[in-house]
Amino acid sequence: EIVLTQSPTTMTTSPGEKVTITCRASTSVNNMHWYQQKAGASPKPWIYETSKLASGVPDRFSGSGSGTSYSLTINNMEAEDAATYYCQQWNFPWTFGGGTKLELK
Amino acid sequence: QVQLKESGPGLVQPSRTLSLTCTVSGFSLTSYGVNWVRQPPGKGLEWIAAIWSAGITDYNSTLKSRLSISRDTSRSQVLLKMSSLQTEDTAMYFCARSVSGYDHFDHWGQGVTVTVSS
Secondary structure (H helix, E strand, C coil), X not given: CCXXXXXXXXXXXXXXXXXXXXXXXXXXXXXXXEEEECCCCCCEEEEECCCEECCCCCCCEEEEEECCEXXXXXXXXXXXXXXXXXXXXXXXCCCECCCEEEEEC | CCEEEEECCCEXXXXXXXXXXXXXXXXXXXXCEXXXXXXCXXXXXXXXXXXXXXXXXXXXXXXXXXXXXXEECCCCEEEEEECCCCHHHCEEEEEEEECCCCCCCCEECCCEEEEECC
């Protein structure tokens, strides 16, 4: 199975900053999906097929990547963006990254 | 609107079989797939099983021998059975919709907590 490694595991940032989360796959994949999860809630689809924003996701979020390296970027971090973000690859069996917890200073 | 809701026993004894139900509304099980994903306390997400619109099933290979997924389209329900439960199976279990294996999980249920303990 494809192993996804996210970095960093935890990040503390301030409002207004630019944030980049990386997801590296153990072998090349064609696409990556991202989910946002806040404490006590179910994951929400956030970015799908590498760069498409899910419904309701602010356009300060973007996704990019190819092959074994993908990223989620937040331009101008806001307080509501504090959450854990997971990447997920679309080859069977579907696997998730370990998550990146984004915290506010 | 699209909704998925998980239900289950909450507490299960070790070595017993877990039965979970995902009841869906706002879409047809003959048009979309339903997946089960679990999350141990404080940990990440693990895909467990899927049943697709045509009724075809897929399983996580590490759990396959203990799993069975089925559906009742008349009741709009997807059923997951997991046998020989261990404490490591303690987790929040989510059901989530997708069109196919290439698509993301576009709607999730609220999850059901399963604790394996004697």
